[in-house]
Amino acid sequence: MTADLPEPTHLKPASEIDAAAADWAARIDGRPLDAAEEAAFASWLEADSRHAGAYARALAVNAYFDRAVALGPDFAPVDPAPPSPAAFAVPVGRRTAMLGGGALLAASAAGVLGWSLAAKPNAIETAKGDLRRVTLAEGSAITLNTDSRVEPRIEGEQREAELARGEALFDIAPDPDRPFVVHAGAVAIRVLGTRFAVRRFDDGGVALTVLEGLVEVSTQGGARLERLAGGERSHITPGAPIRTERVPQEALERAVGWRNGLIDLNGMTLEQAAAEYARYSSQRIEIADPATRALRVTGVYSTSDPIGFARAAALSLGLSAERTDAGIRLQPG
Secondary structure (H helix, E strand, O other), rough: OOOOOOOOOOOOHHHHHHHHHHHHHHHHOOOOHHHHHHHHHHHHHHOHHHHHHHHHHHHHHHHHHHHHHHHHOOOOOOOOOOOHHHHHHOOOOOOOOOOOOOHHHHHHHHHHOOOOOOOOOOOEEEOOOOEEEEEEEOEEEEEEEOOOOOEEEEOOOOEEEEEEEOOOHHHEEOOOOEEEEEEEOEEEEEOOOOEEEEOOOOOOOOOEEEOOOOEEEEEEOOEEEEEEEOEEEEEEEEOOOEEEOOOHHHHHHHHHHHOEEEEEEOEEHHHHHHHHHHHOOOOOOEEOHHHOOEEEEEEEEEEOOOHHHHHHHHHOOOEEEEEOOHHHHHEOO
């Protein structure tokens, strides 16, 4: 029998938080906030630790609809001569960049979204549960998933970026004379202009999903070379052949659903699903029983609601769910 475990009464449901975040993002997108609205926004951010992540996801959704403009031939950054990619670190809307006037809001958003540029001026990072999108000076855009770090190097004829950890979606501005190279450990991904996602794993593996265009993948030393087109996905493991498969469009979109705050768990075991949620949240899904860990799950869920996923899994798999200080525990019913 599945336990009925209501949320503590002081916590708002994730759907309500996401709706409020979308409202703030839309409002900021449309016009500068006045002093009263800035104060209200700051209070909302401070009211719940989940609000910052929800607002970052709402910004990422807005940024997704900007992609065609950002990569078009007439694209021009807000500052025509930015000192570094970090200058674009707080894109709060389509028409309001908040880089000059409205400094109070920009400073508030920068603090909440956790930009950490002290160690390396061009380093772009996200904390656990956050999303972030940056437009580089040459027109390309990078959207970082949770707990990720990218180090762009855009100088003269050089267009490169190192995915130091985590996962990122790259929208590369076309430039036939300057290929863009993304490094992820021992893997190099060379493109002229396209859209693809890269994820690094702790074991040194790299997952590459090409949404549009053509990319060229090589491993350290250039021993292996492979070309992938839009609609193809590869997993590159050190010392093993590159495995490439063609996937339907809907699966491609689900693979980058995290930019909209969604996580695709179809076909994963409960253990794998719990590990995925650990990337996004400090609320842990505990599974002690080996047989339970091997059960398969289906569905697309909110990245910000591991407890909701665990309860849904318990209901569908005949398990019991028990809240703990660290999160929730799943076990045979």
